[in-house]
Amino acid sequence: MLVYHLPGTFETREAHLDLLWEAGATGLEERAGLIRAYFDGQTDLPADISDGEWRDEADQDWQAEFKANLRPVQAGRVTIVPPWLRAEVPAGQVPLIIEPGMAFGTGHHATTRMAVEALSALDLAGQTVLDVGTGSGVLAIAAALLDARYALGVDIDPVTIPIATENAGQNGVPEGRAAFMVGTLGDDLPGDVVTDGVFDVLVANLYAELHDLLVGAYVGHLRAGGPLILTGILVSKLPLVQDALDREGFTDVQVRTDGDWALVTARSA
Incomplete structure (x- = not known):
């Protein structure tokens, strides 16, 4: 081979x-x-x-x-598993079923796991959640399974949208609780639930330089006082993200690291 x-x-x-x-x-x-x-x-x-x-x-x-080497990933109240390991989800945990590709998207990467843990730490009941750079839809689906009223995943890659939609269906997310669309934060984000593009929670698994560019748009799509969850950040690039959040007036900025990776949470002013 x-x-x-x-x-x-x-x-x-x-x-x-x-x-x-x-x-x-x-x-x-x-x-x-x-x-x-x-x-x-x-x-x-x-x-x-x-x-x-x-x-x-x-x-x-x-x-x-x-x-054979793939194991369930526990992330707060959620356990991310492939379909053939669903029986291994511990009692009381919310199963999030993802059919993994051979490369990424299994939930094992620290950035995905920390983001799901951060969502799990929030009370999402009745909340609306925007997942920026949704990819396979893991974070939007996690939010819906954690009782969010509505989760919208956006991505610039059209290939991801049918995958994310299929993953939501595989997890039994009720119709209307999660949606996925091609777009960026510069676009209108219309929907039957969120008509003004402003969400209660915003989560983005991107990278530091892109967070720096988008932080102003995050403000425009997040209600006052709403939680912001950012990951995909190399620890060495943390100052770039922290400075951007300070520039836009975010408060309660907290950092969590796992190896080379960081997750930053904050609240809009």
Whole structure:
């Protein structure tokens, strides 16, 4: 089995994944800070991803191994599991069922887990939640399962919307409790529930530089005093986010770290 090992960072990994798929990878996964790309044979790769290493490894059923090594992720009141491990959700926990890809979206990454934990710490009953950069919809779905009245997930990538919608259906989220749309915070965010684009809670799993650019838009889409949950932030980039929040008048700024990653919570003025 031919495996290409490529160092990855949060900021570059999506672009690297796309390039690896386009180069003919038959499977991708993240392990110990590396992207492992499976190929049928060695091939020329674009310069942007040419600093990796080809390795010839023993043949194995890597999909079966991936599934065997996947464990439930407990995040506050929520346990994130693939469908085949639903029976392992502890009593009293809210199950969040996600069919994982071979690369990301399993809930094991610290950024996703910390964001779900932060949502779990809030009383979301009757609240509206905006999930910016929703991806597979995990955070919007978690909010809906935690009794939010309505959760809207937005993403610039149209490919994510049907995936997120399917994931919401798999979790039994009632129609009208969660919705997903292509868009940015510069767009109108219409809806039958939230007609003015202003939400009670805003959560965003992006990266520090994008939080810095969007913090003014966060203010416009979050009610006064509403909780803001930001993650996808490298600890080394924390000052950039903290300065942006201070610039826009956010209060009660708190930081939690897990390894190289940070989660920042605050409240709008």
